[in-house]
Amino acid sequence: MNVLLTGATGFVGGGVLLRLCAEPGVRVRIAVRRPPDEVPAGVECADIEGLSATQCWDEALRGIDVVIHAAARVPVIGERASDPLAAFRAVNVDATRHLARQAAAAGVKRFVYVSSIKVNGEETEPGQPYRADYAARPQDPYGQSKLEAEQALFAIAGETGLEVVVVRSPLVYGPGVKANFASLMGALQRRLPLPFAAIDNRRSLVARDNLVDLLLLCARHPEAAGRVFLVSDGQDLSTTQLCRELSEALGVRPRLLPVPALALRALGVLTGRGQQVQRLLGSLQVDISATRRILDWQPPVPVKQAIRETAEWYRECRGQ
Numbered sequence: 001m002n003v004l005l006t007g008a009t010g011f012v013g014g015g016v017l018l019r020l021c022a023e024p025g026v027r028v029r030i031a032v033r034r035p036p037d038e039v040p041a042g043v044e045c046a047d048i049e050g051l052s053a054t055q056c057w058d059e060a061l062r063g064i065d066v067v068i069h070a071a072a073r074v075p076v077i078g079e080r081a082s083d084p085l086a087a088f089r090a091v092n093v094d095a096t097r098h099l100a101r102q103a104a105a106a107g108v109k110r111f112v113y114v115s116s117i118k119v120n121g122e123e124t125e126p127g128q129p130y131r132a133d134y135a136a137r138p139q140d141p142y143g144q145s146k147l148e149a150e151q152a153l154f155a156i157a158g159e160t161g162l163e164v165v166v167v168r169s170p171l172v173y174g175p176g177v178k179a180n181f182a183s184l185m186g187a188l189q190r191r192l193p194l195p196f197a198a199i200d201n202r203r204s205l206v207a208r209d210n211l212v213d214l215l216l217l218c219a220r221h222p223e224a225a226g227r228v229f230l231v232s233d234g235q236d237l238s239t240t241q242l243c244r245e246l247s248e249a250l251g252v253r254p255r256l257l258p259v260p261a262l263a264l265r266a267l268g269v270l271t272g273r274g275q276q277v278q279r280l281l282g283s284l285q286v287d288i289s290a291t292r293r294i295l296d297w298q299p300p301v302p303v304k305q306a307i308r309e310t311a312e313w314y315r316e317c318r319g320q
Contacts, residue, residue, distance in 0.1 A: 001220065002027045004046070004064045004108075006099075007071030009036050011176055012114060012169075015208045016068055016215055017043070023216065031060045031071075051095035061106040066219045069096060070114045075142045088145035097152040104160035110225065111162055112218050115150055117170045117204075117230065117286055118143030123278070126202055129285035132168070132228045150228070163225035165218040167211070170232055170286055174208030174306060175313030180276075185314045188247050188254055195259035199239045201283040204232040207306030210299040214291070223294050230286040235303045239280050245304065249311030 003020055007013030008030035020028045021040045029044040039045060046060035051071055061067075073091035081087035100111055120130040121137040138144045150166050157164040173181045187194060214231050218224040237245065240256065247254035261281050268277030291297055301309075 001025060002029070002063050002065045003219065004029050004031060004060055004067045004103075006031045006051075006067070006069050007114075008032060010070060011174075011178070012172055012208060012211060013070035014176070015174070015212045016070060019212045019216060029060065029064065031057075051091045051099075053090070053094040053098045055095065055098065057099055057102040058106070061103055061108060064103070064106065064108050066110045066112065067099070067103050067108055068112045068114070068215060068219060069099065070215075072114070073142075073145075075140070085141035085144060088141045089148065092142075092145035093148045093152060096149045097156065100153055100156045100162065100164075101160075104156060104162040109163055110165065110219060111153065111157075112165045112167070112215055113150065113153055114215065115166050115168045115228075116143060116146045117168045117284070119147045119150065119168055120286075122284065123282040124285050126200075126283045126285075129204070129287040130230065131287045132230050132290055154226075157226065165224045165226075166228040167215060167218060168228065168230050168286075169206055169211055170204045170284060172206055172208050172211055174310050177208075177310060181310075182314070184243070185246055185250065185311065188243060189250050189252060189314070189318075191252055191255050193255040193257055194243065195257045195264055196239050196243055196280065197256035198258040198260060199281055201238050201281060202236040202285050203239065203242070204236050204284060204286045205242075205303075206232050207299070207301050207303070207310075209301045209306065213300050214295075214297060217295055217297055221295050227294065229291045229295070230288050231291060232286050232288050232299070233301075233303045233306065234288060234299045236285050237303070242307075245307045246311055249308045250315065 008017045020026055029046055031046045031048045033050055035045045048055055073088050103111055119136050119138055122139045136147050138147050153164045156162055210233055211231055243254050264277055268274040
């Protein structure tokens with residue numbers, strides 16, 4: 001199997017690359033604007049100018065059987081685009097549609113797309129997780145762009161016969177994670193008092209190794225074509241439980257204060273961080289029963305092990 005991987009220098013794509021290199025009988029090509037400092041032996045690099053609706057993919061797609069499209073424009077704190085939706089659409093929708101059309105024309109058989117649970121929405125009622133067949137209700141420009149990309153891909157599949165597989169992921173963590181998850185580990189490591197002792201929510205997360213395992217299965221499983229799959233670790237945690245699990249793995253005792261959720265929400269509104277606070281307080285669960293059943297798949301890495309490996313990486317990076 002010859003695979004073209006986009007986003008190979010990113011957090012998820014980097015994990016996919018390492019796993020692909022360990023798969024027997026798989027030849028890997030990565031599409032990059034700048035070659036990484038270290039390229040695994042046997043991996044080809046295809047130079048591209050970037051993700052756009054004008055990029056020529058002829059050389060990158062030559063001889064390719066499967067495309068795993070992990071590259072995307074993702075949300076960042078302090079978004080500077082004057083029209084965020086237009087900026088997300090240019091990369092996540094227009095460039096993805098363009099790549100898929102060229103892939104179909106080049107004879108690529110399957111296109112695996114890394115999407116987001118934000119397509120479904122931002123929050124669930126406890127015990128009422130999202131399912132793949134639920135109506136999409138994205139709440140922000142990023143989620144909207146991911147939904148439109150999925151729709152564009154399935155339209156191309158209907159026109160060309162390209163086998164499209166979509167995987168919607170919640171928050172991904174693991175060694176190398178950045179942003180809010182790394183910040184939380186830093187706060188716990190420094191034993192800062194955190195107001196999370198009274199939070200009774202449920203959040204689905206996915207370890208990068210579990211997500212990568214599913215993506216590679218979707219690249220070859222005959223029943224995957226034409227479907228949307230949800231992914232998680234299969235064990236949901238409250239924010240309080242996550243803090244305690246991470247603290248144990250970091251070797252520290254957490255300092256969690258029982259601040260009422262209502263007070264935290266009010267503080268979030270006053271400080272202009274309402275959305276960030278709500279992600280810590282609200283529930284977001286996904287139901288992976290269909291993924292398990294259709295693909296005969298189980299998350300290979302247990303939650304406790306994945307958290308421990310993430311914490312060990314964090315401590316090693318800081319020489320602790």
